[in-house]
Amino acid sequence: MRPFSYTQSPDVTTAVQEVSAQGAKFIAGGTNLLDLMKIDVMSPSHLVDITQLALNTIEETPDGGLRLGALAKNADTAYHELVQTRYPLLAHAILAGATAQLRNMATDGGNLLQRTRCYYFYDTHTPCNKREPGSGCSAIKGYNRDLAILGTSEHCIATHPSDMCVALAALEATVHVKSSQGERAIPFAEFHRLPGDTPHLDTNLHPTEIITAIELPAKGFAQHYAYLKLRDRASYAFALVSVAAALELEGDTVKEARIALGGVAHKPWRVPEAEALLQGKPASKENFRAVAEAYLAGAKGYGDNTFKIELAKRAIVRALEQAISMEGKS
Ligand SMILES: Cc1cc2nc3c(=O)[nH]c(=O)nc-3n(C[C@H](O)[C@H](O)[C@H](O)COP(=O)(O)OP(=O)(O)OC[C@H]3O[C@@H](n4cnc5c(N)ncnc54)[C@H](O)[C@@H]3O)c2cc1C
Ligand code: SF4
Structure with missing residues (x-):
């Protein structure tokens, strides 16, 4: 792991200012980012800890939906009474992922931004366009049992590994984000990207934007x-x-x-x-x-x-x- 500096942000305004510095990255539960830092796949020079921000609540919205704070833990989300009764599809998807210990640490915002599990992405001795743009894709002609069959490109066949995101896509959630330029809402279908010729970009989130919440519409399909x-x-x-x-x-x-x-x-x-x-x-x-x-x-x-x-x-x-x-x- 390379040396890095660290600050803990007291509020969202400070957090988005701090992440604007070159090489800075947010850290939430750390269950994905720290693993990647330990093996040099990601090497931020500064970590902006967002775990103290007031973004961990789960609240009903005026139009009958539910707003999941980006820092709500995966476990707290899956076991929340309103998620269990109105969005059981989401609860089941979250509980299908990882382990109880990981779900206790992992946040909803971090879950959306977890990186691919392509073996070559994790192996810094092999070419990988996602890790090092322009270096090539080892998976296309390599071992690709876990990898993609839809929406691939000649540059990358990685998959997105989240379970939670699959349910959020079906439920047509919206991702709320904020930066020092303002706020915006991204429909879930437009949040993650296909690899195309820019496989190093997983999402349409700008590096200086923070996810503040994920909003579920009123319709939860709890019957079937x-x-x-x-x-x-x-x-x-x-x-x-x-x-x-x-x-x-x-x-x-x-x-x-x-x-x-x-x-x-x-x-x-x-x-x-x-x-x-x-x-x-x-x-x-x-x-x-x-x-x-x-x-x-x-x-x-x-x-x-x-x-x-x-x-x-x-x-x-x-x-x-x-x-x-x-x-x-x-
Ligand atoms: C062994 C293991 C098994 C797993 N199995 C599964 C599985 O079966 N299914 C599954 O779905 N997942 C699985 N996971 C992944 C796990 O769900 C993710 O690691 C977790 O959801 C990431 O959340 P986090 O808060 O820890 O993110 P972090 O590691 O803190 O951050 C991940 C990324 O998100 C960014 N980030 C975090 N929060 C925000 C925010 N609010 N705004 C902007 N950027 C942000 C960080 O900068 C970083 O780039 C597994 C993980 C491990 C280690
Ligand atoms: S599939 Fe994508 S992540 Fe995997 S080696 Fe190829 S470029 Fe890298």
Whole structure:
């Protein structure tokens, strides 16, 4: 680890001023950033500790939604009564990730900004366009079992590893951010980026902006939802493929469907045109498979990860079936 300086900010105004300095970075729970600093993948010269900022509350919004402070812990969010009752999809997705100890430290803002788990990104002896722009991508012709099949580019096939973000994508959350220039709200679909020819950029957040909150709209799909996470080990592993499925039903007919995939792309993957195929249709296995085919229409395998194409299709069907039956839900 390289030497760095450290300050603890008393308020958001000071925090955004301090992070404007060259090489400065926020630190929240530290569960991702510190790991990356220890192996020299990230080497900020100054850490701005934001853990004392008053951004850890979870509050109802006037329009019936819920505002999650960026510093609310993943565990506190998942076990919050309003999240459990109104947004159980989000609670299940958070609890599918990491471990109890990590969720006690990790913050909601930090979860959105966690870096990819591509092995080569962590191995500073190998080329990686995300870690060192222009150096090449070791994964495309290397070992890529965990990596992306959708929205890839010739420069990077990394995936975004978060479980929480997959549910936030399906729920159409909004990310609130602030800098010394002012505030803005970013729709979740526009928060994370595809790699294109700038794979070193994970999100559309400016380095001098702080996430202050994540806002959930009123609609929580608490009646019919499922978060299905498929992985090599049953716990403490990142998703090979995950599916956040949310349905609004009228009898056996689908009124609205939301589906987001994790583990398959550089961002949580949604295809609204494919979701719309279910609208007004019977909630049947046949119709679910048609949606799954549409979701994976543009998928491309790179060898080790090609199996994920069929796996993702089957996972979509299974998650939608679970959302209908609400099997095993409390
Ligand atoms: C062993 C292990 C297993 C894991 N398994 C899973 C898993 O299965 N599923 C899953 O989803 N996650 C998993 N995680 C990841 C974990 O959820 C993240 O590390 C955590 O959510 C990051 O939050 P943090 O507060 O610790 O972020 P930090 O490490 O403090 O920060 C991460 C990044 O976010 C920036 N940042 C933090 N807060 C803000 C803010 N408010 N505004 C602007 N920038 C900010 C920091 O500058 C840094 O770049 C795992 C982590 C570990 C170590
Ligand atoms: S897939 Fe992306 S993160 Fe992985 S080696 Fe290639 S450029 Fe780096």
